[in-house]
Amino acid sequence: MKTALITGASRGIGTACAIALAKSGFNIVLNFNNSEEKALNLKKIIEDNYTVAVLCVKADVADKAQVDDMVDKALAEFNSIDVLVNNAGVSLLKLFTDTTVEEWNTIISTNLTSVYNCCHSVLSNMIRNHSGSIINISSMWGQVGASCEVAYSASKAGVIGLTKALAKEVAPSNIRVNCVAPGVIMTDMMSSFTEEEIELLKEDIPMGEIGTAKNVADTVAFLASDRAQYITGQVIGVNGGMVV
Ligand code: NAP
Numbered sequence: 001m002k003t004a005l006i007t008g009a010s011r012g013i014g015t016a017c018a019i020a021l022a023k024s025g026f027n028i029v030l031n032f033n034n035s036e037e038k039a040l041n042l043k044k045i046i047e048d049n050y051t052v053a054v055l056c057v058k059a060d061v062a063d064k065a066q067v068d069d070m071v072d073k074a075l076a077e078f079n080s081i082d083v084l085v086n087n088a089g090v091s092l093l094k095l096f097t098d099t100t101v102e103e104w105n106t107i108i109s110t111n112l113t114s115v116y117n118c119c120h121s122v123l124s125n126m127i128r129n130h131s132g133s134i135i136n137i138s139s140m141w142g143q144v145g146a147s148c149e150v151a152y153s154a155s156k157a158g159v160i161g162l163t164k165a166l167a168k169e170v171a172p173s174n175i176r177v178n179c180v181a182p183g184v185i186m187t188d189m190m191s192s193f194t195e196e197e198i199e200l201l202k203e204d205i206p207m208g209e210i211g212t213a214k215n216v217a218d219t220v221a222f223l224a225s226d227r228a229q230y231i232t233g234q235v236i237g238v239n240g241g242m243v244v
Pocket of ligand 1: 009035088089184187190
């Protein structure tokens with residue numbers, strides 16, 4: 001049985017990815033940082049509904065030592081990590097000129113260095129197995145840039161660059177690396193937006209609707225599957241046509 005590790009699985013898109021991958025038959029490693037109760041609740045939901053095993057591991061993905069420890073625990077339990085979903089992330093909405101260096105460093109370390117940390121920790125196992133699929137969650141703002149989200153856009157553009165380069169480097173080891181770039185998705189990350197702002201956002205989306213975490217998770221499950229076996233180094237938009 002194969003295993004998928006999902007970072008930031010305690011809420012939002014990560015939770016939906018964990019459910020979609022459990023439904024696809026993967027054992028699941030659920031990473032969380034602060035939301036332990038939510039992670040434990042999700043573990044129970046998955047175990048009650050699917051015949052897979054679930055391990056919850058607390059780790060701050062920005063911290064390489066904690067990530068190494070998490071991967072060691074996952075390998076001790078399941079022997080291999082076949083799919084890695086780098087989903088954990090934080091946003092920051094403010095003028096570039098008001099962004100402090102501490103805020104900049106937090107965004108880059110949580111959204112981009114975390115992807116280095118997790119890929120670096122799992123790759124030796126994937127290379128040994130001559131098999132693996134890594135899916136990085138970027139953002140449409142990493143593709144086109146967002147005003148008042150310069151640090152976030154830069155971190156997510158970095159994820160796209162990392163994806164393309166790493167895909168080329170590890171393709172000979174039969175490891176695929178792809179990126180999903182969501183548009184506007186209804187999760188806690190959208191909680192600072194008012195109803196009115198959300199209605200205005202909808203007007204900018206050709207499909208006229210805000211996306212769901214499941215929309216993103218279904219794409220992740222596809223990229224994790226053998227149906228995507230010739231797809232690597234790609235950035236797949238899940239954005240209702242907002243960025244084409
Ligand atoms: P969310 O609902 O705010 O959830 C964020 C998740 O990331 C939580 O599970 C949180 O875990 C985890 N996390 C944050 N910092 C972490 C850290 N240092 N270590 C480990 N886990 C950490 O966000 P979301 O909307 O689901 O976003 C998920 C991903 O999609 C992010 O990378 C985000 O940038 C991207 N994205 C979202 C949207 C959108 O519109 N929602 C659009 C494009 C891209 P704890 O609560 O346990 O700390």
